[in-house]
Amino acid sequence: MQVREVVNSALKSEAWKRTSQWIRGTTGRGPAAGHELDGVKVPAQVVVYFGDDAEKIYQIQQWIPVLERLNQTRPVVLVFRKLSALRATKSMTALPKIFVRRFEDLMSLYGENEYKLALYVNNGVNNFQSINEAHAVHVHVNHGESDKISMVANQVKAYDRVFVAGPAAVARHERVLFDFDMNHLETVGRPQLDIEFPAELDPVPGLRTVMYAPTWSGENEANNYTSLDLYGRAIVKTLLGADDVRVVYKPHPRVADADDAAVRAAHEWIVAQLKSDKANTGRAHEVRMEGNILAMFDAVEAMITDVSSVGLDFLYTHPEKPLVLTDRRSDPEALAEEAPVSRGCAVVDATSVQDVKSLLRGAIRQDQFQEERARIRTFYFGDVQRGDSTALFTGAIERLIEERGAQVIDRRARFGESASVVGE
Numbered sequence: 001m002q003v004r005e006v007v008n009s010a011l012k013s014e015a016w017k018r019t020s021q022w023i024r025g026t027t028g029r030g031p032a033a034g035h036e037l038d039g040v041k042v043p044a045q046v047v048v049y050f051g052d053d054a055e056k057i058y059q060i061q062q063w064i065p066v067l068e069r070l071n072q073t074r075p076v077v078l079v080f081r082k083l084s085a086l087r088a089t090k091s092m093t094a095l096p097k098i099f100v101r102r103f104e105d106l107m108s109l110y111g112e113n114e115y116k117l118a119l120y121v122n123n124g125v126n127n128f129q130s131i132n133e134a135h136a137v138h139v140h141v142n143h144g145e146s147d148k149i150s151m152v153a154n155q156v157k158a159y160d161r162v163f164v165a166g167p168a169a170v171a172r173h174e175r176v177l178f179d180f181d182m183n184h185l186e187t188v189g190r191p192q193l194d195i196e197f198p199a200e201l202d203p204v205p206g207l208r209t210v211m212y213a214p215t216w217s218g219e220n221e222a223n224n225y226t227s228l229d230l231y232g233r234a235i236v237k238t239l240l241g242a243d244d245v246r247v248v249y250k251p252h253p254r255v256a257d258a259d260d261a262a263v264r265a266a267h268e269w270i271v272a273q274l275k276s277d278k279a280n281t282g283r284a285h286e287v288r289m290e291g292n293i294l295a296m297f298d299a300v301e302a303m304i305t306d307v308s309s310v311g312l313d314f315l316y317t318h319p320e321k322p323l324v325l326t327d328r329r330s331d332p333e334a335l336a337e338e339a340p341v342s343r344g345c346a347v348v349d350a351t352s353v354q355d356v357k358s359l360l361r362g363a364i365r366q367d368q369f370q371e372e373r374a375r376i377r378t379f380y381f382g383d384v385q386r387g388d389s390t391a392l393f394t395g396a397i398e399r400l401i402e403e404r405g406a407q408v409i410d411r412r413a414r415f416g417e418s419a420s421v422v423g424e
Contacts, residue, residue: 042077042096042098042109042113043113044076044077044096044113044115045074045075045076045115045116045117045401046067046070046074046075046076046077046115046116046117046118046119046397047076047077047110047115047117047118047119047130047136048060048063048067048076048077048078048079048118048119048121049079049118049119049127049130050078050079050080050081050085050121050122050124051080051081051082051124051125051126051127051129051130052081052082052085052122052124052126053082053084053085054082054084054085054087054088055254056085056122057088057089058143058253059121059122059143060078060085060089060121060143061089061092062143062144062192062294063119063121063143063192064089064092064093064095065192065197066191066192066194066195066390066393067093067095068093068095069390069394070393070394070397071095073394074116074397074398076096077095077096077097077098077115078095078097079097079098079100079106079109079130080097080098080099080100081099081100081106081126081129082099085099086098086099103129103132106129106130107132107133110130110133110136111133114135115133115136116136116137116401116404116405117136117137117138117139117397117400117401117404118130118131118133118136118137118138118139119139119141120138120139120140120141120159121141121142121143122142122143123142123150123153123155123156127155127158128155128158131158131159135404135408136404137160137161137400137401137403137404138158138159138160138161139159139160139161139162139163139186139397139400140156140159140161140162140163141163142163142164143309144308144309144312144313145164145165145166145168145190145309145312145313145380146307146308146309146311146312147168147307147312147339147340147341148218148223148225148307148308149223149338150218150219150223151169151172152172152173152176152177154177156173156177156180156184157177157179157180159184160184160400161184161185161186161396161400162184162185162186163186163187163188163393163396164185164186164187164188165187165188165189165190165312165380165381166187166189166379166380166381166382166384167187167379167380168340168379168380169185169187170182170185170187173185186396187382187392188389188392188393188396189381189382189384189388189389189392189393190316190381190389191389191390191392191394192294193294193313193316193317193386193389194386194387194388194389195294197294197295198295199295199296199298199299200291200292200295200296201248201286201295201296201298201299201300203299203301204246204283204284206244207244207245207246207284208242208244208245208246208301208302208364209245209246209248209299209300209301209302210239210245210246210247210300210301210302210303210304210364211247211248211249211250211296211300211302211303211304211305212232212235212236212239212247212248212249212250212270212304212305213249213250213251213252213293213303213304213305213308213310214226214227214228214232214251214252214255214305214306214326215251215252215306215307215308215310216252216253216254216255216258216263217229217258217259217263224328225306225307225308225328226252226255226263226306226328227306227326227328227348228251228255228263228266228267228270229260229262229263229266230326230328230350230353231326231348231349231353231356232266232267232269232270233266233269233270234348234353234356235304235348235356235360236249236270236273236274237273238356238357238360239360240273240274241357242361243281245283246283246285246286247274247283247285247286248285248286248288248296248300249270249271249274249286249287249288250288250291250293250296251267251289253289255267256289270287271287274286274287275287293310293313294313294317297313297314297317297318298318300314300318300321301321301322301364302321302322302323302324302363302364303321303322303323304324304326304348304360305323305324305325305326306325306326306328307325307326307327307335307338307339311323311325311341312341312380315341315376315377315380316380316381317386319373319374319377320370322363322364322367322369322370323341323344323345323369324345324346324347324348324359324360324363324364325339325341325342325345325346325347325348326347326348326349327342327347327348327349330349330351332347332349335347340376340379340380341376341380343376344369344372344373344375344376345363345369345373346359346360346362346363346369
């Protein structure tokens with residue numbers, strides 16, 4: 001049978017008619033707004049579930065190159081619950097994508113395709129609808145490795161496995177969670193950092209490139225680690241005062257429209273100052289609101305950032321380069337406990353910002369923390385080198401899929417075909 005005939009036959013089948021109805025959201029009143037499918041086929045082995053809207057698409061974006069590699073051996077489908085998120089990823093990847101609005105349609109999708117494993121890149125409450133599917137292995141991977149309090153959520157108890165970067169993340173879960181089975185943690189390094197991206201930033205001969213990459217103010221004060229409102233102006237003013245420094249400002253994507261007026265004001269001031277200095281001196285300062293920060297690291301000679309994944313990613317890829325951290329709470333003891341990376345960095349806080357010029361000069365030009373950073377990198381990521389994390393990640397997925405397949409076969413042999421189906 002020709003390919004066209006196969007497709008036409010499939011489209012005319014009752015199974016496809018039923019499938020297309022829930023894809024379109026047909027209720028007898030015409031298509032419901034928002035149901036959208038890229039391509040005809042939805043079968044895969046690995047689901048990447050994303051329940052949030054396009055505002056948080058950066059959380060899944062950093063995983064896409066890893067998922068594209070995984071797709072070569074274990075077919076992947078991206079499942080969205082918000083149409084804006086699906087549309088935001090269209091230009092990012094050719095991986096199959098589907099938007100499913102209703103819970104019952106999501107369960108139908110899972111039931112008809114029998115996906116083997118599901119990945120979750122955040123702690124969204126919506127994830128729990130997907131977890132209702134009993135046969136697949138549910139794996140939380142998060143969207144970065146950082147010391148933010150949000151990196152450990154009590155919700156991780158609901159997943160079959162939690163992939164973490166290394167010993168620091170294991171210690172973080174052990175310190176924060178009660179009644180959590182630590183055997184559910186899988187150490188896989190940072191596979192996103194194994195990718196060799198085309199450079200998105202070039203060095204400038206004769207100038208030292210220093211990146212200032214502040215995070216955003218978070219969902220609440222406990223998750224607020226940004227330095228913008230407290231130290232941002234002082235940091236950038238000091239950097240501009242050094243004739244041989246070129247500043248690259250790469251803030252978190254959610255800084256520009258932050259709810260906090262002080263954060264927005266500091267951001268706008270920094271953008272204006274960099275533009276003005278560039279016009280007056282000719283130094284090639286840059287403001288990068290978009291782009292892959294990982295693809296910029298090679299050209300960066302020193303990093304100034306907050307407690308976030310940026311500093312640890314820079315540490316993983318370039319432990320030989322100076323790293324400066326900020327502490328908006330100005331509590332060195334608490335910072336050392338909650339963010340051990342700070343032990344290998346100069347720290348800008350309410351005290352040191354008074355002489356931030358001397359602090360940055362010492363940290364960037366003398367770099368007295370280089371040996372300590374090497375030890376700290378091992379604490380965060382283990383003994384892995386670039387390339388090792390991808391092997392750990394794909395190996396863990398293969399093993400989990402094989403183990404669950406054996407469990408399903410055994411369960412059905414003992415209890416029948418409908419064994420372990422939730423909600424029936």
